[in-house]
Amino acid sequence: MKVMVTGGAGYIGSVVTEELLRGGDEVVVYDSLYKGHREAVVEGAAFVKGDLLDTALLRETLAHHKVEAVVHMAADSLVGESVKVPAKYYRNNVLGGLSLLDAMLGAEVKYLVFSSTAAVYGEPAKQPIEETDPTQPTNPYGETKLAFERALRWYDSAHGLRFVSLRYFNAAGATERSGERHDPETHLIPIILQAAAGQRPEVTVFGDDYPTPDGTCVRDYIHVVDLAQAHILALHALAKGHPSSIYNLGCGGEGYSVKQVIDCARRVTGRDIPVSKGPRRAGDPAVLIASSARIVRELGWRPTQQKLDTIVESAWRWMQRKR
Numbered sequence: 001m002k003v004m005v006t007g008g009a010g011y012i013g014s015v016v017t018e019e020l021l022r023g024g025d026e027v028v029v030y031d032s033l034y035k036g037h038r039e040a041v042v043e044g045a046a047f048v049k050g051d052l053l054d055t056a057l058l059r060e061t062l063a064h065h066k067v068e069a070v071v072h073m074a075a076d077s078l079v080g081e082s083v084k085v086p087a088k089y090y091r092n093n094v095l096g097g098l099s100l101l102d103a104m105l106g107a108e109v110k111y112l113v114f115s116s117t118a119a120v121y122g123e124p125a126k127q128p129i130e131e132t133d134p135t136q137p138t139n140p141y142g143e144t145k146l147a148f149e150r151a152l153r154w155y156d157s158a159h160g161l162r163f164v165s166l167r168y169f170n171a172a173g174a175t176e177r178s179g180e181r182h183d184p185e186t187h188l189i190p191i192i193l194q195a196a197a198g199q200r201p202e203v204t205v206f207g208d209d210y211p212t213p214d215g216t217c218v219r220d221y222i223h224v225v226d227l228a229q230a231h232i233l234a235l236h237a238l239a240k241g242h243p244s245s246i247y248n249l250g251c252g253g254e255g256y257s258v259k260q261v262i263d264c265a266r267r268v269t270g271r272d273i274p275v276s277k278g279p280r281r282a283g284d285p286a287v288l289i290a291s292s293a294r295i296v297r298e299l300g301w302r303p304t305q306q307k308l309d310t311i312v313e314s315a316w317r318w319m320q321r322k323r
């Protein structure tokens with residue numbers, strides 16, 4: 001297929017691009033580079049520098065490259081920031097998304113795979129979380145992702161635009177080529193590895209009084225390559241007539257606490273990792289674990305790198321190579 005990846009200069013987008021190209025699909029990356037990196041765009045993909053709000057350029061890109069499907073990953077995605085500046089999230093994640101849909105209708109592109117998030121569930125009533133559980137976001141990031149997901153349903157019924165929305169849990173790890181590089185970095189695993197590498201003095205644990213076995217937050221970490229593979233399955237299913245669907249994406253199991261992730265990184269790197277205790281971070285649910293049974297059942301998705309050690313090792317190897 002000919003696929004446009006918005007946000008393809010970012011962390012997950014570059015890995016999705018790699019996997020699409022490896023599987024024989026053609027890719028055009030559309031990214032403003034306002035957060036991503038030009039060198040993260042995979043060789044072999046076409047690149048267009050542009051903003052989501054530029055509907056005309058999006059439409060021209062879709063038409064010029066004869067795009068058949070879009071993977072929409074460009075977004076703002078920091079929970080804490082979204083609480084402080086909700087307008088930025090409504091503008092980029094909702095208005096930017098609608099601009100993309102307008103361009104897709106104009107260019108008659110009918111398939112979309114969307115990067116949604118576990119943040120649409122808010123503080124879940126039970127674990128593991130299923131797609132049928134209530135969606136009650138506790139921050140503007142989750143709210144704007146849910147708003148766009150809901151818009152997709154109406155665009156499907158009105159215009160036949162078919163979508164798969166993938167609600168990722170915590171993406172982590174790297175390929176040989178692509179890894180996580182945000183500035184500033186807010187994600188736990190790269191922060192821990194930066195501390196292991198001596199690039200920051202310590203890791204602050206945000207709260208150790210949660211109702212979890214060791215008091216720290218528990219998350220479901222999924223290897224970025226397993227995540228990328230789900231996009232490919234989704235795209236190919238849509239092309240074969242699969243109806244619009246929503247899927248969780250995580251490894252399930254018991255998840256890992258912040259303390260367990262730090263211990264894992266100590267094991268993997270063999271380095272000392274200084275830790276300090278800090279207050280809870282606003283908007284953090286205690287536990288987020290996915291049931292991915294639906295995507296396993298319907299699309300045949302299977303995670304292949306579920307061990308946290310394997311995930312952290314891949315991120316550490318990538319970081320070492322970058323130095």
Ligand SMILES: NC(=O)c1ccc[n+]([C@@H]2O[C@H](COP(=O)([O-])OP(=O)(O)OC[C@H]3O[C@@H](n4cnc5c(N)ncnc54)[C@H](O)[C@@H]3O)[C@@H](O)[C@H]2O)c1
Pocket residue numbers: 006007008009010011012013030031032033034035036037050051052053072073074075076077092096115116117118167168169170171172182
């Ligand atoms: N990292 C995670 O664990 C996680 C979990 C759930 C969902 N997600 C979602 O996955 C997607 C990718 O996440 P990531 O961690 O790779 O983020 P990232 O910040 O590394 O990549 C996002 C990319 O989108 C681009 N972008 C943002 N706004 C744009 C705009 N208006 N126009 C053009 N380009 C724009 C940025 O320049 C960047 O290259 C996001 O939609 C995010 O909400 C991520």
Ligand SMILES: O=c1ccn([C@@H]2O[C@H](COP(=O)(O)OP(=O)(O)O[C@H]3O[C@H](CO)[C@@H](O)[C@H](O)[C@H]3O)[C@@H](O)[C@H]2O)c(=O)[nH]1
Pocket residue numbers: 077078079117118119168169170171186187188189191203204205206207217218219258281284288
């Ligand atoms: O310096 C740090 C950074 C993080 N944490 C904790 O580590 C856990 C994981 O945090 P982080 O890596 O920032 O991920 P999340 O906040 O869980 O959010 C990620 O996962 C969500 C889905 O689960 C997505 O919606 C978000 O986009 C994605 O950033 C949380 O409990 C944080 O409080 C710390 O204790 N110290």
